Amino acid sequence: MSGRPILTAERMRAAEQAAIDAGMPVETLMERAGAALAEATVRFGAPLPVLILCGPGNNGGDGYVAARHLADRGIRVRVAALGDPKSDAAKWARSKFNGEVEQLGAETGRAPILIDCLFGTGLKKALQPDLVEQLLRLSTDASVCIACDLPSGAESDSGELLNDVPGFGLTVTFGALKPAHRLMPAMNKCGRVVLADIGLAIDTAWREIGRPDLPPLDPAGHKYSRGLVHALAGKMPGAIALSTVAAARSGAGYVRVSTSRAIDGLPSAIVQTDTAILDDPRIGCILVGPGMGEIPQLLTLALTARAPKVIDADAIGQVGDAERLRGQDAILTPHSGEFVRLFGKLPGNKAEQALEAACRSGAVVVYKGPDTVVASPDGRIGFAPPAPAWLASAGTGDVLAGMIAALRARGLEAFEAACAAVWLHGRAAEIAGPHMIADDLAAAIPAALDLR
Numbered sequence: 001m002s003g004r005p006i007l008t009a010e011r012m013r014a015a016e017q018a019a020i021d022a023g024m025p026v027e028t029l030m031e032r033a034g035a036a037l038a039e040a041t042v043r044f045g046a047p048l049p050v051l052i053l054c055g056p057g058n059n060g061g062d063g064y065v066a067a068r069h070l071a072d073r074g075i076r077v078r079v080a081a082l083g084d085p086k087s088d089a090a091k092w093a094r095s096k097f098n099g100e101v102e103q104l105g106a107e108t109g110r111a112p113i114l115i116d117c118l119f120g121t122g123l124k125k126a127l128q129p130d131l132v133e134q135l136l137r138l139s140t141d142a143s144v145c146i147a148c149d150l151p152s153g154a155e156s157d158s159g160e161l162l163n164d165v166p167g168f169g170l171t172v173t174f175g176a177l178k179p180a181h182r183l184m185p186a187m188n189k190c191g192r193v194v195l196a197d198i199g200l201a202i203d204t205a206w207r208e209i210g211r212p213d214l215p216p217l218d219p220a221g222h223k224y225s226r227g228l229v230h231a232l233a234g235k236m237p238g239a240i241a242l243s244t245v246a247a248a249r250s251g252a253g254y255v256r257v258s259t260s261r262a263i264d265g266l267p268s269a270i271v272q273t274d275t276a277i278l279d280d281p282r283i284g285c286i287l288v289g290p291g292m293g294e295i296p297q298l299l300t301l302a303l304t305a306r307a308p309k310v311i312d313a314d315a316i317g318q319v320g321d322a323e324r325l326r327g328q329d330a331i332l333t334p335h336s337g338e339f340v341r342l343f344g345k346l347p348g349n350k351a352e353q354a355l356e357a358a359c360r361s362g363a364v365v366v367y368k369g370p371d372t373v374v375a376s377p378d379g380r381i382g383f384a385p386p387a388p389a390w391l392a393s394a395g396t397g398d399v400l401a402g403m404i405a406a407l408r409a410r411g412l413e414a415f416e417a418a419c420a421a422v423w424l425h426g427r428a429a430e431i432a433g434p435h436m437i438a439d440d441l442a443a444a445i446p447a448a449l450d451l452r
């Protein structure tokens, strides 16, 4: 999966330390970070006057460097600090800035552009209430709010907010994204996240899910080689209709659905059959769960087959013990309720929980929500880029399950298929617009595929 790297605060510090050990002075890293922050500020906020709030650590240090670069470009810049810098690198950055530094407090005056360089990955606890008050006041008065590395108060690894945090239009981060940029609730405060390369070597299996690279159509292909999805219908035909239409629109060569009664309104291209022969070697992916209802036999049937499978919705509730999935080539797509029912309350952030669930089940786990994460038992984690909140409507999960099944049947490896489908699902929602229903989402899939 391509996409921007994501590191925890600890691994970020290790990457920084490795660079320092290899002879790169920390001041060089800070210089690059501050310069990138200044550059992004100019691009995002135009040459309006800037107020930079500097904390005591290296996040504040980045702020002093940015102040110098902005002043050098002739931009009016003020710095308001919590106090003197504490770290050596931040002291160095402060000494290089020739302008005045105000004490941050109730008298600090507003500016059209506010840059928060109070705390980044070194945040240890909630900000003092009076500081939160100043941050909220100055952000309300600003036209553009920019966070250096992280919004102050956002916990880097968990994505939790330790205090009230204003909404930022832009967050400029360095070397790698942090989990908080892609986990709720912090993700919702970051705005656009720009990643600056400051010359660190980053090695990680955690990435933001990027634009997928799908294999080209085989000119000599036929409908089975393009991928056969076999869906098992249950009690609610509407859900399987959404899933199978989504599978067909996602480029499966053949979509077949086993159903005991005809499903009205399905496109003629989707083949309905009253048998469920799952040992057909041409099946590229079985889809079970959407609209299944209380028919646990359908899951049992799916689990007897060798083909890869997507296990969604009601079928997740029927798994019972995650061990039952061991040896299966499966992708599980729980929302939070289904996740907790199957795996219980797991420790760690959402990504770590998904990874633990993947390890316990041996399946690729797509842990859905406003901050969907995809985890593979081999340690890879994909964090979805922000998707529109209007995805929160009935049936959109059925559409996602069908999309994953199609991409799996088309031959993508399980983790790649899940990540690609999550990315396309979000883009299809953007295309379908705020008043969409799940049917419109499925109809927008071809346009999302064209976006790539």
Ligand SMILES: NC(=O)C1=CN([C@@H]2O[C@H](COP(=O)(O)OP(=O)(O)OC[C@H]3O[C@@H](n4cnc5c(N)ncnc54)[C@H](OP(=O)(O)O)[C@@H]3O)[C@@H](O)[C@H]2O)[C@@H](O)CC1
Pocket (backbone or CB within 6 Å): 012, 013, 015, 016, 029, 030, 033, 055, 056, 057, 058, 059, 060, 061, 062, 086, 087, 118, 119, 120, 121, 122, 123, 124, 125, 126, 127, 128, 148, 149, 150, 174, 175, 198, 200
């Ligand atoms: N990684 C990299 O490669 C690079 C990282 N860079 C930058 O460094 C940033 C990380 O810097 P950092 O480690 O100095 O931590 P930072 O966030 O400035 O805060 C630490 C200070 O705050 C204090 N403190 C904490 N919480 C507090 C609270 N609630 N209320 C009050 N005080 C609190 C804490 O005090 P302590 O508890 O330790 O006494 C300490 O003094 C990172 O986000 C990025 O911007 C770049 O320069 C380029 C290279």
Ligand SMILES: Nc1ncnc2c1ncn2[C@@H]1O[C@H](COP(=O)(O)OP(=O)(O)O)[C@@H](O)[C@H]1O
Pocket (backbone or CB within 6 Å): 313, 335, 368, 369, 370, 371, 372, 387, 388, 389, 390, 391, 392, 393, 394, 395, 396, 397, 398, 399, 400, 425
């Ligand atoms: N607030 C939100 N912002 C973005 N995406 C969301 C939000 N809420 C839900 N989603 C996405 O919408 C889909 C909902 O799936 P699910 O909960 O299974 O619904 P259903 O079972 O009705 O189809 C998931 O892909 C989820 O990631």
Ligand SMILES: [K+]
Pocket (backbone or CB within 6 Å): 059, 116, 117, 118, 119, 120, 147, 148, 149, 150, 151, 152
């Ligand atoms: K910050």
